[in-house]
């Protein structure tokens with residue numbers, strides 16, 4: 001008996017293109033990022049809701065997304081045949097030497113043609129239920145047998161391919177994913193596996209001490225890690241000015257434990273180099289020191305960006321500042337108007353520029369409102385270093 005049932009959505013260009021894949025080299029695990037929504041909701045979403053939404057949008061605003069199998073506590077549904085492409089792991093999160101980051105060599109150039117996407121539903125509190133994990137282990141064991149894959153090497157996270165923070169519970173705590181693969185391996189050998197219940201999905205951390213709020217990151221791109229070591233896994237990077245909470249007394253060898261909640265309300269834990277985080281008081285005295293120090297010279301960024309807020313207005317905002325924004329976006333492949341003269345870099349903040357900003361924001365975890373402000377500026381600067 002199969003661990004999942006087939007209930008295919010209809011072919012449509014946004015979620016099930018109906019294209020045959022080129023075989024299955026890896027299984028890619030994801031989380032749905034929809035707290036409390038079961039597998040059946042995702043069958044409806046990718047089969048009906050998303051295609052219906054896309055039909056009313058211009059081409060550039062349409063969303064292309066899907067995965068093959070959705071797993072919750074009580075069932076697993078396969079919504080796209082396993083020999084077809086789903087749109088689950090070819091997104092662009094970061095650029096390295098001008099190219100989109102791609103971390104799993106065997107899946108290059110496009111992971112969607114060489115892998116199966118397995119999505120784990122999350123509970124209302126953002127964690128995986130042990131029954132969901134156990135069912136996903138069964139599904140992956142069955143798929144590994146079917147496609148002759150080795151669970152330890154051939155199950156990867158979405159994060160491993162594009163650096164998307166997915167599945168978030170296993171990016172912030174990679175041990176959960178390591179355990180998952182080991183369990184799949186055991187299940188293939190016929191061993192009975194019980195999935196331990198975790199109280200939360202964060203990094204295991206036992207240091208005592210309360211958290212101090214309003215600790216600010218004073219370095220752009222500060223890396224949050226799973227251990228007190230620069231060699232440990234990265235959870236995410238924090239832009240300059242990010243407010244985090246530092247746990248008092250947690251610093252050992254220069255690494256301290258922090259908590260960070262993003263604009264979507266997702267909370268992450270991990271270790272940072274504490275020389276780059278400052279308490280309110282330290283910042284105040286630091287600012288005085290800075291004022292007395294000589295201003296730095298010769299620190300001109302490659303793509304200067306304006307301060308302030310830019311959005312579509314009537315009449316449109318025009319000028320060199322808008323051109324700087326457009327140029328930076330284009331450098332990251334978010335062209336205001338691809339194919340138009342100068343790819344739409346015209347110094348006017350019109351709907352097409354707002355749309356490029358929106359696409360950039362969507363792919364970078366920001367509120368996708370098409371308005372350029374301090375957060376968008378900071379993200380652009382981080383990515384262009």
Ligand SMILES: [Zn+2]
Nearest residue numbers: 030031158166
């Ligand atoms: Zn994913």
